[in-house]
Amino acid sequence: MLIHPNPDPVAFTLGPLSVHWYGLMYLVAFAQFILLGRVRIRQPHIAAQGWTKEHIDDMLFYGVLGVILGGRLGEVFFYGFSYYMSHPLEIFAVWKGGMSFHGGFIGVLIAMSLWARKVKMHLADVYDFIAPLVPLGYAAGRLGNFINHELPGRIAPADLPWAMQWPGIAVPVHPSPIYQALVDGVLLFVILWLYARKARPRLAVGGLFVALYGCARFATEYFRTPDYEVSAAGITISAGQMLSLPMILAGAVIVLFAYRKRNRQPS
Template identity: 75%
Template sequence: MLEHPNFNPVALDLGFIKIHWYGIMYLVAFAQFMLLGRLRLRLPHVSALGWTKEHIDDMLFYGVLGVVIGGRLGEVFFYNASYYLAHPIEIPMIWRGGMSFHGGFLGVLAAMYLWSRKAKLSLPVVYDFIAPLVPLGYAAGRMGNFINHELPGRIASSDLPWAMIWPGVPYPVHPSPLYQALVDGVLVAIIMWWFASKRRPTLAVGALYVTLYGCARFFTEYFRTPDYEVDILGITISAGQMLSFPMIVVGIILMVFAYRGSFEPKAVTPNPAPSANNKKSKKKKA
């Protein structure tokens, strides 16, 4: 078996302020967003849509707000509503960990809606652009959970080579944050980058990410200690699976509509040039 390195969650203690690894992982996520965004600008089918570095920089500000506000509110209302309602002063303390991906996902969707209106860009086109930039940022967040000793997995057999002794847990567990960083993050990122490297129907890239993440998260939740479980038609599923299943359904539906051309920008029919007869009639009226 392996043993958790038991990292100190505080990367740097300056006395008057403490810099946490969890916060650093979010900075890594935002930095990779900018780097990968600039790499996407090199793709002909992306640059042809008029994307610029200025778009990425401006969009990131909105995205950060969406991730932080949506992620924290998702943690509060999806997973620990009773605790945070009893301790409301702790809601802004994001440096302690506790960010919901599903809440952050909804927050980013809302933030990109606002930004697209400001930038006067098609919302489906915006979603297609950012979708391949999200998975590695998610992986960085899960590494932050691992450093914070958060999200221990379910009980694992001691014969499993990578079963891990977790701080404060008396039995070996699956290192679920690492599973999710690799599967929900790195694996999904590889597939998304390949798919988005060529011109696809509008919103197909965004739809694929929603579907892939939902499937990956539904799978990796089997190895994570659930925040809580629900019974649906005799089937017990975790909170994370309950939130991921709608993503799978919606993603598949959006993909079908995308390949039917439902989100393609409508061509504007130019006004016909005035005919010679029309010109003559206008001169007579004058």
């Protein structure tokens, strides 16, 4: 059985300022967005749309606001409403962790719509451009959760080679943040990056991201201790799975719509 390293959540201090690993993981996420974005604008079908380095830098500012505001508000309203209403100042303590991907996803959609309107770029092209840049940033966030020993997994078989002794939990559990970093993050990145290297119908890349993330998150949620569960017709699903189901459906519809629309266009 592995033992969680349980590192100090504070990476270093600068006088009265404490820099947390969780915050550094977000900096890693934003840095990889810039680096991968600059690789992506060199792809011929992306360059033909007029993307520039300045677009990426400007878009990142909007994206950061969408991730942080949407992610935190999603955590408050989707997962911990009663707690945060009782401790309202904790809403601002983002360095302690607690960011909802689904909330951040909604926040980024709104932020990108505002940015696209500002630069007069087609919103679907913006979504398609950023979709392959998101999963590795998500993986970095899950590493931040792991460092903070957040999101412990469900009880794991003691003979599972990677079962982990989690801080504060007496029994071995699945290291669910690592699962989600690898499956929802790295694996999803590889699939999307390879798919998006060629020109695809407008919204196909963005739709594929939505559908695949929903599927990946639904699967990895089986190994994570749920924030809460919902039961209907004898079926029990976690909060994360409940929020992922609309993504699976919407993503599949978007991809189908994108290809049908392209096939209907006159040659």
